[in-house]
Amino acid sequence: MRWLINFLSSSLGQKIIMSLTGLFLISFLTVHLLGNLSLLSDDGGYTFNTYAYFMTHNPLIKATSYGLYFFIVLHAIQGLVIALKNRMARGANRYAVKAKGNASFSSKNMALLGTLVLAFLFIHMGDFWLRMKLDWLPTVVYEGYAEPIADLYGRVAMQFQNPLIVIAYVIGQIVLGLHLWHGFQSAFQSLGLNHPKYTPFIKGLGKAYSILVPAGFAIIPIVHFLFK
């Protein structure tokens, strides 16, 4: 076991924890977006509510969700530990002049962007996830379902009538996009996957992903506010 602890506590091991948890969270975002797009359908919430019911009652998905919570916490804590150690490694004196290098804004501010994403996540989960878990939501009865189903759609539709919440969600997605702009391709580099054969593809995919996925999430509150 000693070797495993040594590996995970080494600088490279800690970066590998960041990249593996990060890639898991990236894959989660895709699933989350695909499900959420049903919020755009015009059936009064039937598709979305039954989807939410399935996601909270399927044992396999429930088990995966505990993994997800764990990885979010691990990614956040490990990220902050790295940011703190890196700050200490710089020493007390800062450069008086800082030339504009090639390092992107995202790459230099991953800890700040990540903290903002985490803050957004708390607001977001408090708004919907927590109310669902605590059975605070009104229910609807659908044919073919034995019990009444929580009307999560109703809550979402109500929240997205508030322009401040819509703006907060759009800003949250811009921050997420900036975090992914560096994070997506950086995860592969930390894992040691860098090669002229596929690195340009990974970088391109990362940029497309960091624009399209947050844009997909941001469209939902905007459409609800303007058209529903």
Added chain:
Amino acid sequence: MDLILKVWRQKNNKDNGRFENYKVKANEHMSFLEMMDVLNEDLLAKKEEPIAFEHDCREGICGSCNMVIDGRPHGPNNGTTTCQLHMRFFKDGDTITVEPWRVKAFPVIKDLVVDRSAFDRIIQSGGYISVNTGQAQDANAIPIEKDLAGQAFDAATCIGCGACAAACPNASAMLFTSAKINHLGLLPQGEVEHSKRVQAMVTQMDEEGFGMCSNTGACEVDCPKEISISNIALMNRSYVGSVFGSDKGS
């Protein structure tokens, strides 16, 4: 050309240090170090303490002449050391800011001179081949694929100056360590101890208190030998391999 130099002065490691402004007359054919020599002659003539800076070969291969010039290690040009930077790249009347490497693992000894023995200790931990491999081989005695030889050579051009750690927002030494690991590990003589070497050198790098790479790419731009961060990826791969996949290492 008349210049104003804003130079970091620090008596020793205990001193807090501060910037001092100096006027210096230079001409465009001088190297940056020769301009510094002129300034020091002036200071000596005025019975003031000359500026301490490290220098040795003055031809870009020793890795001594380390200073951050206007916010960039080794100055504004890519792929050169401070001694290879000439004054023609500056304009008459310019104010130039000169600072030492600011990395906690490289404590300032005096003015612009920092203690880079942390790098020596990383090399001592495994950056060598344990057996005598004899004189330089005949070029064709050990067949090595051209691409591999090129890759190993690119890594071997590292002069250990520390510009990578100085440029890195995290003060990480991973470009240096990975270059040293790869230039040995990619060749047959070094491959034998590769797994052991990767683990030892990464462990020592961590112990010296350098930061962790966040893949900003700042290091490869300021590296005077333009060593690519693909070396860091290769080190990461070797490290994972040495822990989980090696039947040679510990």
